[in-house]
Structures are given as C-alpha cells and as structure tokens.
Amino acid sequence: MRARPSRLGxxxxxxxxxxxxxxxLLGDLEEEFHTVIVPERxxxxxxxxxxxQSVASMAPLLGAGIERPTPRQWLLxxxxxxxxxxxxxxxxxxxxxxVLGQIPLKDGLLRSPAYLAATLxxxxxxxxxASWVLRRDARLAPVPTWCIVVLAWLLLGLVGPHWPLSVWxxxxxxxxxxAWVSSRLSGARTDEGFEGEGx
Amino acid sequence: MAKGExxxxxxxxVLLALLRLGDEAYGLAxxxxxxxxxxxxxxxxxxxxTLERLKDKGLVRSRQTEASEERGGRGRRYFKLTAEGDxxxxxxxxxxxxxxxxxxxxxxx
Numbered sequence: 646m647r648a649r650p651s652r653l654g655x656x657x658x659x660x661x662x663x664x665x666x667x668x669x670l671l672g673d674l675e676e677e678f679h680t681v682i683v684p685e686r687x688x689x690x691x692x693x694x695x696x697x698q699s700v701a702s703m704a705p706l707l708g709a710g711i712e713r714p715t716p717r718q719w720l721l722x723x724x725x726x727x728x729x730x731x732x733x734x735x736x737x738x739x740x741x742x743x744v745l746g747q748i749p750l751k752d753g754l755l756r757s758p759a760y761l762a763a764t765l766x767x768x769x770x771x772x773x774x775a776s777w778v779l780r781r782d783a784r785l786a787p788v789p790t791w792c793i794v795v796l797a798w799l800l801l802g803l804v805g806p807h808w809p810l811s812v813w814x815x816x817x818x819x820x821x822x823x824a825w826v827s828s829r830l831s832g833a834r835t836d837e838g839f840e841g842e843g844x
Numbered sequence: 845m846a847k848g849e850x851x852x853x854x855x856x857x858v859l860l861a862l863l864r865l866g867d868e869a870y871g872l873a874x875x876x877x878x879x880x881x882x883x884x885x886x887x888x889x890x891x892x893x894t895l896e897r898l899k900d901k902g903l904v905r906s907r908q909t910e911a912s913e914e915r916g917g918r919g920r921r922y923f924k925l926t927a928e929g930d931x932x933x934x935x936x937x938x939x940x941x942x943x944x945x946x947x948x949x950x951x952x953x
C-alpha cells in the first residue's frame with residue numbers, strides 16, 4: 646500500500662491558501678514526499694519532514710496574505726493571536742472564581758493587582774503582535790493600542806485605589822518597554838525587499 | 845529604480861531560479877534549485893509567498909496544469925518571467941555590479 650503524508654499538514658495550511666485543498670503548493674509538498682523524501686529517508690521520516698515543512702510554511706504564507714489583507718485574514722490573525730493569550734487567562738480566571746466560590750467568606754474577593762497587571766500586559770502584547778503581523782496596513786496600530794492600555798491602566802487605578810504604589814511604579818517600565826518594542830517592530834516593517842523570506 | 849520596486853535578496857534568487865528552470869519552473873523545482881545552488885533550505889511556503897508577491901508586482905506570470913495522482917489530485921503551477929521581471933533582474937544585477945566595482949572582489953571583471 647502506498648504511503649501517504651499526514652493529513653495534519655494540509656489541514657494547517659488550507660486557511661492560508663487560495664483554493665484550499667486544491668492549491669498547487671500542497672501538490673508540490675506531496676510530490677516531493679513521494680518522489681524524493683520517502684525513497685531517501687523512509688516513510689516515518691518523510692511524514693515528519695512533511696509536517697515540518699507545513700508548519701514552517703505557515704508564517705511566510707500568513708505574512709504574504711496579510712500584505713494584501715482580506716477581512717477574513719484580518720479576523721484570522723486577530724482571532725489566533727487573541728485566543729493564544731486571552732483563552733488561558735479566561736481559564737485561570739474561571740478556575741480562580743470556582744475555587745474562591747467554594748471557600749466561605751472568600752467569594753467576591755478583589756482580584757490581586759498582579760492579576761490585573763498580567764491581564765493588561767497580556768492584552769497589550771496581543772495588540773502589539775497583531776499589529777506587527779498585520780504589517781503595513783496597521784503600521785500605526787501600536788500607538789493607539791498603547792494609549793488605550795495606559796488609559797485603561799489609569800481608569801483601573803481610579804476604580805481600585807487600594808492598589809499599592811509599588812504596583813504602579815513597577816508597571817511603568819513594563820509599559821514603556823512594551824511601547825518601545827511595539828514601535829521598533831512596526832517600524833521594522835517599513836523596510837522593503839526582505840519580506841517573505843524564511844526557512 | 846525606486847524603493848519598493850527593487851528586488852529583495854530572496855526575490856532575486858527566485859527569479860534566477862525561474863530563469864534557470866525555464867519551462868520546468870514550478871514551486872517544488874524552484875525550491876530544490878535554490879537548495880542546490882544557493883545552499884538554502886527554504887520552505888515551500890516561503891517560495892510560494894515570494895512567487896505570489898512577484899506576480900502581484902507583474903514580474904512573473906503563471907499557468908496551472910491538470911491534476912495528477914502523484915500530487916494527491918492537484919495540478920502544478922508553472923511560473924515564467926515577464927518582460928518587467930527580466931528588466932528588474934537586469935537592473936538589480938547592474939546595481940550589484942556597480943556597487944562591487946573596484947572593490948577587488950573579482951565580481952565585475
């Protein structure tokens with residue numbers, strides 16, 4: 646029976662390819678799998694190669710697609726990046742609420758400043774990475790993003806004046822560093838000529 | 845050549861691979877040509893991303909062939925340089941030669 650490559654690779658790449666499953670890129674991968682890699686390295690190693698190629702191809706294809714963004718690609722990038730950070734935070738929050746709900750007198754306890762700080766920094770990171778991935782069309786995105794984050798930070802301070810001063814002091818360098826990284830990343834996208842490269 | 849019209853290093857390699865491969869230039873062949881001659885193990889995704897960008901710039905054109913069993917029921921997409929692509933390649937080479945001139949690299953002689 647003829648060896649087949651893993652189905653996971655094409656499944657991962659399909660969202661980035663116009664025409665989906667019928668795209669010639671997937672055909673090229675399969676052709677190389679059958680004609681070169683399987684004879685040279687055997688079926689198991691060839692399957693690993695196929696999966697590695699697929700995973701490594703996602704970044705340049707996403708980048709190429711986002712250069713000419715369609716609404717679907719914007720949503721895809723934002724949803725992926727958002728889910729990567731937001732979902733774990735939501736899970737931790739749900740677990741925390743459940744645990745505290747089981748302890749008498751602890752239900753409704755205020756969130757610790759560290760938790761709020763982590764949430765805000767994570768949200769800022771999501772926007773920074775998203776703006777970097779979305780490239781040219783969102784080159785200025787870090788500026789309003791960080792404005793929103795700082796504003797949210799100040800509003801939370803008004804709502805929760807019990808925060809110790811040290812939390813505020815510690816948060817400023819983090820925000821500053823994030824804003825600097827954000828501006829560097831978005832500025833780097835203005836360079837032409839070396840985009841789409843990757844191994 | 846204005847900024848934005850110039851070729852990046854990888855775009856340059858891909859266009860040269862297309863020239864070398866002639867009528868046999870499709871994604872897999874381009875990837876292998878670059879791997880063998882430039883000794884760069886690039887992904888097929890990087891090759892296609894670059895080819896699509898070159899196509900958007902009008903530097904290459906493509907045609908699709910019939911599906912085949914060996915390729916899981918998918919066709920090949922062959923790429924070819926356009927006249928603009930040929931001109932961009934030559935302009936890049938001339939720029940590189942001018943930059944390397946008199947540096948003793950043995951590049952322009």
